[in-house]
Amino acid sequence: MYQVIARKYRPQTFDDVVNQDHVKVTLKNAIEQKRIAHGYIFSGQRGTGKTTVARIMARCLNCINGPTANPCGVCASCLEVSNGGGAVDVIEIDAASNRGINEMRELRENVRYRPARDNFKVFIVDEAHQITSEAFNALLKTIEEPPEWVVFILCTTEAHKIPATIASRCQHFSFRSVDFNDLVERMRWICEQEGIEADTEALSVLAQAGEGSVRDSLSALDQAIACCGAKLDAAEVRALLGAFGIEALASITDALSGQDQGKMLEIVDELERNGQNLQHFSRELSRYFRNLIVARISGEDTRLIAASPSERARLARIAASFSEDDLTRYLQLALDLFRDLQFSLQPRFHLEIGLLKMVQAGRLVEVEEALASLGGKPVKVVAAPKPQPSTAPPPARPGPSPFELDSQKKASKPAPEAVLPSAPPSGDAEWRDKLHSALMQLDMPFTADAIEHSQVSAEAGELAVFTPKEFALGIKADDLQKVIRHLALPPMRIKLTFGDVAAAAQNITKPKVTEDQITQRALANPEVQRFRELFGGEVRTVRNLKES
Numbered sequence: 001m002y003q004v005i006a007r008k009y010r011p012q013t014f015d016d017v018v019n020q021d022h023v024k025v026t027l028k029n030a031i032e033q034k035r036i037a038h039g040y041i042f043s044g045q046r047g048t049g050k051t052t053v054a055r056i057m058a059r060c061l062n063c064i065n066g067p068t069a070n071p072c073g074v075c076a077s078c079l080e081v082s083n084g085g086g087a088v089d090v091i092e093i094d095a096a097s098n099r100g101i102n103e104m105r106e107l108r109e110n111v112r113y114r115p116a117r118d119n120f121k122v123f124i125v126d127e128a129h130q131i132t133s134e135a136f137n138a139l140l141k142t143i144e145e146p147p148e149w150v151v152f153i154l155c156t157t158e159a160h161k162i163p164a165t166i167a168s169r170c171q172h173f174s175f176r177s178v179d180f181n182d183l184v185e186r187m188r189w190i191c192e193q194e195g196i197e198a199d200t201e202a203l204s205v206l207a208q209a210g211e212g213s214v215r216d217s218l219s220a221l222d223q224a225i226a227c228c229g230a231k232l233d234a235a236e237v238r239a240l241l242g243a244f245g246i247e248a249l250a251s252i253t254d255a256l257s258g259q260d261q262g263k264m265l266e267i268v269d270e271l272e273r274n275g276q277n278l279q280h281f282s283r284e285l286s287r288y289f290r291n292l293i294v295a296r297i298s299g300e301d302t303r304l305i306a307a308s309p310s311e312r313a314r315l316a317r318i319a320a321s322f323s324e325d326d327l328t329r330y331l332q333l334a335l336d337l338f339r340d341l342q343f344s345l346q347p348r349f350h351l352e353i354g355l356l357k358m359v360q361a362g363r364l365v366e367v368e369e370a371l372a373s374l375g376g377k378p379v380k381v382v383a384a385p386k387p388q389p390s391t392a393p394p395p396a397r398p399g400p401s402p403f404e405l406d407s408q409k410k411a412s413k414p415a416p417e418a419v420l421p422s423a424p425p426s427g428d429a430e431w432r433d434k435l436h437s438a439l440m441q442l443d444m445p446f447t448a449d450a451i452e453h454s455q456v457s458a459e460a461g462e463l464a465v466f467t468p469k470e471f472a473l474g475i476k477a478d479d480l481q482k483v484i485r486h487l488a489l490p491p492m493r494i495k496l497t498f499g500d501v502a503a504a505a506q507n508i509t510k511p512k513v514t515e516d517q518i519t520q521r522a523l524a525n526p527e528v529q530r531f532r533e534l535f536g537g538e539v540r541t542v543r544n545l546k547e548s
């Protein structure tokens with residue numbers, strides 16, 4: 001009969017148990033010194049050895065040579081315990097199904113009788129946090145004044161749910177999630193025993209899948225063997241477990257370094273078309289950024305990353321092209337995204353927004369850097385369109401008006417992103433509005449906001465923008481060049497001037513915009529568009545929060 005690997009390879013001695021050294025050493029010493037407590041609490045993540053160690057402990061206590069830290073493994077008692085739950089004096093109780101007061105009363109009765117054959121009566125209570133509070137009270141009496149032959153071992157994943165009255169009468173051991181490399185080695189050994197061929201890469205995928213739980217990793221191994229046979233291939237195993245390789249995740253960081261929003265949307269589309277679970281993906285994405293930060297800070301040889309050596313090297317290479325700040329910001333956004341996706345009815349939209357936000361977060365940094373280099377003083381920046389060098393702008397030579405060139409320009413080289421042929425805006429306010437709505441269309445809300453508070457004039461092939469210092473963050477000559485191209489205007493030089501607020505306030509007359517225009521702007525905003533898509537709403541009123 002086929003036995004699942006986790007059961008077949010359940011450790012029978014302390015030495016077989018992977019990790020948990022602090023638990024093993026302390027328990028061994030206690031047994032050797034015959035200082036055995038009546039109550040133990042084993043707590044910690046699922047599948048890390050709590051029940052396993054409880055059974056080993058029972059063997060140590062009840063072996064015919066016991067109590068001993070090295071049970072013989074062949075006496076009746078040892079054999080019974082290793083078969084699981086069948087020993088006369090080792091009683092396993094699953095509190096998930098026997099949690100009530102009646103079971104505990106029965107248990108209390110049972111406790112009063114001496115062991116039938118062995119030294120101790122060992123009660124292993126699994127999922128102990130599930131015991132009801134009345135039942136705990138019944139148990140408490142026993143644990144307060146236990147007969148000398150009784151040992152309770154309460155196993156739980158949620159130690160905080162054990163009442164303090166009980167906990168204070170027990171010795172507490174916490175089981176840690178199992179170290180990645182140890183887990184890989186354990187599985188390598190098991191595969192050897194089973195005659196399965198598996199390389200480090202494949203084993204790493206399985207170890208990652210378990211997230212520190214040995215049982216979960218071993219179940220994944222079972223699944224992989226059932227599916228792939230005697231030779232495990234990393235790619236197949238990944239596909240089987242729905243895991244994302246670093247290749248899939250690397251496309252996200254590629255899009256980030258290229259600031260490529262279009263690519264982000266393509267990635268989401270691809271995931272969706274391949275039927276990937278987007279929640280799962282967002283979790284992997286968080287883990288990916290976390291690993292990148294760790295690789296960046298601790299280097300590729302760190303044991304803090306649960307990944308194969310080749311994967312760690314690759315992570316380190318990718319991490320090197322971002323700053324720690326960038327990566328921290330991305331991780332934060334990925335975690336927000338993960339949280340949002342837990343409850344989302346529209347995971348695709350959330351994922352899209354989340355990934356686009358990441359690209360935008362990268363842009364914001366550039367602006368911050370630009371501002372830092374400006375310093376606090378009012379400054380004047382002149383940026384010329386390429387190929388003119390921006391450091392030495394040509395003298396403002398009166399040239400043809402930009403709008404005279406308009407038709408020629410379009411005939412010779414149509415701007416690809418152009419919307420409509422432009423009619424020249426006649427006054428300054430019109431220029432400002434035109435730039436503003438184009439910026440909104442181009443999804444550059446920060447620049448749009450800054451323009452709205454700026455004074456704009458266009459003359460002799462030059463666009464002069466005077467911006468109050470507090471909005472300097474939002475203004476970049478490059479972005480304005482983009483707008484000019486977007487509007488299919490002929491090339492213009494951009495002259496940016498930043499001034500102090502008071503002076504600016506005098507210079508600026510608030511743009512007169514009709515309610516209609518405001519609504520149009522709001523409708524052009526991509527976030528608003530998403531909301532409308534999601535909820536099918538209409539825009540009724542638009543309020544400026546800064547003013548109200």
Ligand SMILES: Nc1ncnc2c1ncn2[C@@H]1O[C@H](COP(=O)(O)OP(=O)(O)OP(=O)(O)O)[C@@H](O)[C@H]1O
Pocket residue numbers: 005006007009010011016017018019020044045046047048049050051052053126155156157178186214215218
């Ligand atoms: N530390 C470990 N070393 C070796 N194998 C382990 C270890 N922990 C768990 N295993 C493997 O996982 C299986 C399940 O372990 P065990 O039942 O002890 O987990 P647990 O901590 O009691 O989990 P749960 O909280 O889900 O009850 C074991 O049969 C064994 O194969």
Ligand SMILES: [Mg+2]
Pocket residue numbers: 050051052126127155
């Ligand atoms: Mg258990």
Ligand SMILES: [Zn+2]
Pocket residue numbers: 062063064065071072073074075076077078079
């Ligand atoms: Zn024995």
